[in-house]
Amino acid sequence: HKLLANKIVEVAEKIKKLGQDDPRRIVHSLKVGLALTLVSLFYYIQPLYDRIGENLIWAVMTVVLVFEFSVGATLGKGLNRMIATFSSGALGYGVHYLATLAGEKGEPIVLGFFVVIIAATVTFVRFFPTMKTRYDYGLLIFILTFTLVSVSSYREDKVLRMAHQRVTTIIMGSFIAIVTCICIRPVWIGEELQNLVANNIEKLGNFLQEFSGEYFKISEDGQPLSDKPFLQGYKSLLTSKNTEETMANLARWELWHYRFGFCHPWKQYVKIGTLTRQCAYKIDALNNYLNSKIQTLSEFGSKIQDPSTEICSESGKALRELASTVKKMNQPTSVNAHIENLKTASEYLKFMLDTYHLKDANLQDIIPSAEVALTLIDVVPCIVKIADAVHE
């Protein structure tokens, strides 16, 4: 009994955590329930039911299948479903008409022939990357509706009426889903993307601001760094490419947006995301130095400490301000100043490396610090690129 009780408490805590992490999930679940209630009203209220009849089942299905978490995804699926149903219904009716010309015996053969040809062709089209990203669901529904209409036309006399009703109910269902999704606490995927990109930039900024302090502290302590969470934040960036691209594709369905109007900077976000990721690879190298190279600080190391710290703090500030620029869409005020400081510090560090007189220092002592310095110098142009992309 205790085991069961523990298990229940555990699950309850998981549920609570899931809800607390993102309360919009609970709102979304209730929205789905509401949309389904709305569509089932057509069943319960006699005058509405009389008009449409048992084909209402398609409207219910549409609501379940089309309703997604974000407005972009719901709109994309809804439009795909409506357009695909309409066009394939028309095509199905055309094929039905052709098949009736072939006589009673020829009809199934003609129907079967067209089903194979069209289903195979559309299935193949789904492999095109450009089609897959935006119209995959529509193509699936196209095959589905075409097969349904043309195959069942063999048994059903009122094909036109069936096709017409299917189109009407599906449009009805899509509208209910889209309206519920947009009107009650909408989740705009474009905004999600914007926040994701901004948070990613901020994570890099946080890392860089902490890095120099941690690095020179270790070097002094000679102690390895236990993985600190604020230094690990950037790791999710390394593999975020697919997520960002999917979000940008969905965001394109949100044709209108209350903040951007009709101009969509989604491509720009993907570009900023890519640049941020390239920068994150370099940061990953810096993080490796934190974890692997433990030694006391050489004389050389303490010499580069000041310009390195300067680079880290300036780039941290610049990145944080860029992140808030992306998030709040205001004009950055002091980014240019930070970047100028950054360039100066980077030039100075380069100059130091060039002119440092080696005497007979041990190479193994110098290299790790020099690597950090060179990687930091490498990070600077990345940040400049991100800043340029943000300004656009």
Next chain:
Amino acid sequence: HKLLANKIVEVAEKIKKLGQDDPRRIVHSLKVGLALTLVSLFYYIQPLYDRIGENLIWAVMTVVLVFEFSVGATLGKGLNRMIATFSSGALGYGVHYLATLAGEKGEPIVLGFFVVIIAATVTFVRFFPTMKTRYDYGLLIFILTFTLVSVSSYREDKVLRMAHQRVTTIIMGSFIAIVTCICIRPVWIGEELQNLVANNIEKLGNFLQEFSGEYFKISEDGQPLSDKPFLQGYKSLLTSKNTEETMANLARWELWHYRFGFCHPWKQYVKIGTLTRQCAYKIDALNNYLNSKIQTLSEFGSKIQDPSTEICSESGKALRELASTVKKMNQPTSVNAHIENLKTASEYLKFMLDTYHLKDANLQDIIPSAEVALTLIDVVPCIVKIADAVHE
């Protein structure tokens, strides 16, 4: 006219290329057509149609929705759909029974109440990451069937018969899809994953084998390297995490496999994939040195040339053999020998760096070569880890 003709030729070439890249896509398209023909036979043949009737429409839908490119995905969707339809159909019937107890006026209220509660709960459950990866489609179908059965039970008297027919036709459709998918030229996603992992390891091997030659050639020429394709192969690895995880999840549906039987090394593949990716980040750093640091080879550079070349060629050989081990599932023969050589070369290079006497060489000259050397030394434990994981 010419513009149109050009456009057509262009599209035709794209189609041809898509088919040539992976001829299994054409086979898959034809398989979908065949499965649809099989299921529509039930419509055309009178005795079969008499048994099931117009509910056959669910079987057609199931084939279209369940049929996927790989066996794993088809099985996953088919099983999800069958189990979800069965359980939610039963639940829907139970709710219908409860609702009839509430009298004519109370019936829609009870039905509506349960639809909201169950749809909202299941929608929320879909957010659990563990549920999302494997049972997302099943949960969607659960909401769908439950709503359909309970809502339409208000108008339909023979609810039990309807639920029963829906379950039968969906099982029928799933079976047709699964059998067609497995029997004709099946694409096992487990094998795809295996090949992907093996190819990724091979790409790293190819890069390393070419790297030292290219690096020391540039250093001698003083010319930057135009991006050569064999040096870019590894780039796709950097962001392949999601793909690999999705594939491993789908592969788990392929319960039985003619080569592995019932034991599934999918988790192992994901582990090898992760290690390979970590190695790829280091390789990315090496590639940056190729593109950015152009200078003539210093005396120090030529000193490390031999051990570096040794490390590159040995690790290239080791990785290539590991790749073929993963692909062909045979015991590796000479990997251990290569790894021993690798360790020796790496120790020697470390020793050289430790003991190199700096005199008054320019630091800026030495650093780039030293960085390459250190990164190569860093790559060695990665390769050892990959080898260990492959041996498991």
